[in-house]
Amino acid sequence: MKNYSQDELKKIYKARRQKLxxxxxxxxxxxxxFEDCEERRDVAVRYFTGHPSDALWICSSDGKNALVPWDENLAKERAVDVKIIPYNKYGRENTRTVHEVLKTFKLKDKLKLELNPS
Known part of the structure; x- marks a missing residue:
């Protein structure tokens, strides 16, 4: 198995995110x-960030993105080229966290929210 350099990993993850x-x-x-947690596993978090599990990954079409991991130390070690926000910064509440992070993105479009029924 090939060991990639940090620069190579950054290019790989950047290309994945650019396609999205x-x-x-x-x-x-x-x-x-994208939410990866015990109740709802989503490999997209790992695919787009490199972080192995238990996190929210919030992104916008203009390329802004943030990872909100349950284990901040693991995220600092494994996530690739993504802003990391501690899960406890917004009281460990997913809805509030998403709202606050999206506000920091300063999006021009008015957001319409769709929730997965599961």
Whole structure:
């Protein structure tokens, strides 16, 4: 198995995210939230950030993104080229966290929220 340098990893993850952001723009999606937790596992968090588990990853079509991990130390060690925000910064409340992080993105579009029914 090849060991990648930090620069190589940054390029790989940047390319993955750029494809997602282009798709979002093409389909009029301003922002997206991916949650990986015990109740709802989502490999997208790992695929786009490198962080192995238990986190929110919030992104916008203009390329802004933030990882909100339950284990901040693990995220600092494993996540690749992403802003890390401690989960306890917003009282460990997912809805509040998403709202506050999206406010920091200063998005121009008015957001319409769709929730997964599960």
């Amino acid at each position: 952001f282009a798709y979002m723009k093409e389909h009029g999606i301003t922002a997206a939230v």
